[in-house]
Amino acid sequence: MDEVEVVVSHNERATLRVGDVYLKVDGDPEHTDVEIRAMAMAPIPTPQVLWHEPPVLAIAAVPGAALGVLGEPSPASQAAWSAAGAAVRRLHEAPLPPWPGRRLDDVADRLDRECAWLLDNGVLPAEVVRRNREIAEPALRPRKPVFIHGDLQLDHVFVDGDEVTGVIDWSEAAPGDAMFDLAILTLGHEERLDDLLAGYGTADVDREVIRAWWSLRSLTASRWLTEHGFDPDAPGCEFDVLRARMLDS
Known part of the structure; x- marks a missing residue:
């Protein structure tokens, strides 16, 4: 009998693994609807949907291993990172999904709220936040x-050798900024950006905007991570990303 592994669990959603099957439980049916539709549209490898019985989505495990995890060096080769870049370029050149993405005004409002929370609670030195x-x-x-993709963390991209075998967790997919995906994939792994761009290409790439998204993502995610049992102050994670920007100044 296969053991049940809890992959992710918090008060918004949970993901369980049983053998080669992942069971994703989400209280918001729109997330699952977006995930299923996005995986069907994406021109890159995605997991096979086995069945969907709200609020549970069952998908097959993809072969290979993740590019890495936040806070640890990526074990993947330069060629694997380049292959990931090429896959992301194919996604970005595909037709837009028909549902709306995030409005910039909403992103800016959230950024200001989260910065105010960080300052008011003394979570980080004021100069780091500002x-x-x-x-x-x-x-x-x-x-x-x-x-x-909208949440292209490096542990959502799977490779086998130098080939991308699957990209998982599509519930945030939408029309949006290409530099956001590139930033999330290299968050905390800035040294792998050149490897990623070797496959993605440098046309239309704005490194200043990628750096901007590193900061914005780390600022806006910190409260959510803290409230859901994660530690943004773990080595190599969001707070270290923010501190590193001070060294770039």
């Missing part, structure tokens, strides 16, 4: 939307 808020500003520029 400097990263300045660095984040270019991410709020108008941009031509592309088909983005």
Whole structure:
């Protein structure tokens, strides 16, 4: 009998693994609807949907191993990172999904709220928050939307050798900023950006905006992570990303 492994569990959703099957339980049916539709549209490898009985979505495990995890060096080769970049480029060149993405005004409002929370609660030194808020500003520029994954963490991209075998967790997919996907994939692994871009290409890539998204994502995610049992102050994670930007100043 296969053991039941709890992969992720918090008060919004949970993911369990039983053998080669993942069971995703989400209280918001829109997340699952987006995930199923996005995986069907994406021109890159995605998990097979086995069945869907709300609020549970069953998908097959993809072969290979994740590019890595936040807070630890990535074990993947340069070629694997390059292959991931090529896959992301194919996604970004695909037709847009028909549902709306996040409005820039909403992103800016959330950024200001989360910065205020960080300052009011003394979570980080004020100069770290304020400097990263300045660095984040270019991410709020108008941009031509592309088909983005929306949560392209490196543990959502699986490779076998130098081949991408699957990209998982599509519930945040939408029209959006291409630089956001590139930033999330290299968050805490900035040294792998050149490897990623070797496959993605440098046309239309704005490194300043990628750096802006590193700051913006880390600023806006910190409270949620803290409230849901994660530690943004773990080595190599969000707070270290914010501190590293001070060294870039």
